[in-house]
Amino acid sequence: MERVLASRQNRLTESQIQQIIDDDEDIDECSEVGDEDYIVEEFEFDVSSDEYIESGDEESIVPVVENESSIPVYYSKDRDIEWSTEPVGHNSARTRVENITHGRQGVTAYAVHRISNIKESFDLCFTAQMKRMVIQFTNIEGNKKIGERYNQIDEIELDAFLGILILAGVYRSHGESIRSLWDKVHGRPIFRATMPLGRFLEINRVLRFDNRDNSRAQRLNDKLAPIRDFYEKWVANLPLLYSPYENITVDERLIPFRGRCPFLVYMPSKPSKYGMKAWVAADMRTKYCLNFQIYLGKESASKPRPTSCIGSS
Structure with a gap:
């Protein structure tokens, strides 16, 4: 109802x-009135x-x-x-030849056949040749500064020194006093078990990547002379270990640093503001660094520009 x-x-x-x-x-x-304000586009x-x-x-x-x-x-x-709803330029046509990646992507066969544990993986990045270079120049510097009291550093002790530096980063010890890391009450036992604090400070004092006497003349034309040989060997080794995927990004970054450095820059837009500026080419998928170039400032026309590693591989 x-x-x-x-x-x-x-x-x-x-x-x-x-x-x-x-x-x-x-x-x-009313719609026949000739007022243009009332004209509506029809679809x-x-x-x-x-x-x-x-x-x-x-x-x-x-x-x-x-x-x-x-x-x-x-x-x-x-x-x-x-x-x-589709990306710009996306179509069902075949991919252009220059946009097709060939070969193995990711860790290279060269690296796979040489890695079976974490230590071997680190040794591929920091090669034996690079370690011998650091050991040689560090011992030369140690004999000059400390004299007969200096104990020669070897590869095992260099690995222990590098391990402490890496472990300090893992523990986020930036800004923390070095002595506090070895403190018996507030420190961490692994630092004391690896190396005495005095020996760590001694190696840190004389650590060198080149012969100081030979690099003085080179510094006039190359601000990166103290680490130039080591740096180029490290950069040249990067593409041997990893083959990038189809997307690579190139961008600048600021490495925070406030110590003495001839190419220190100030970038107010960065959180750290002071540091060393570098351009990095990295794989977008894994963030692996494929190439690396440090900004050394504006080069004078009278000074020859040092050879760059970017694009050499």
């Missing part, structure tokens, strides 16, 4: 229907279908059309901005 009464109440009488028709005719007569879209998007204004409708490739395209309210 309630449904029958409701349906009767919703029915329109003949007089009400005629009134609606008359109102529509009045609206059509052939079926508003009753689902192929439209309502914007923030309830009276505006942003249509969705399909281009020749049947990919939906979305327009802004003023139709000045166009969106697509």
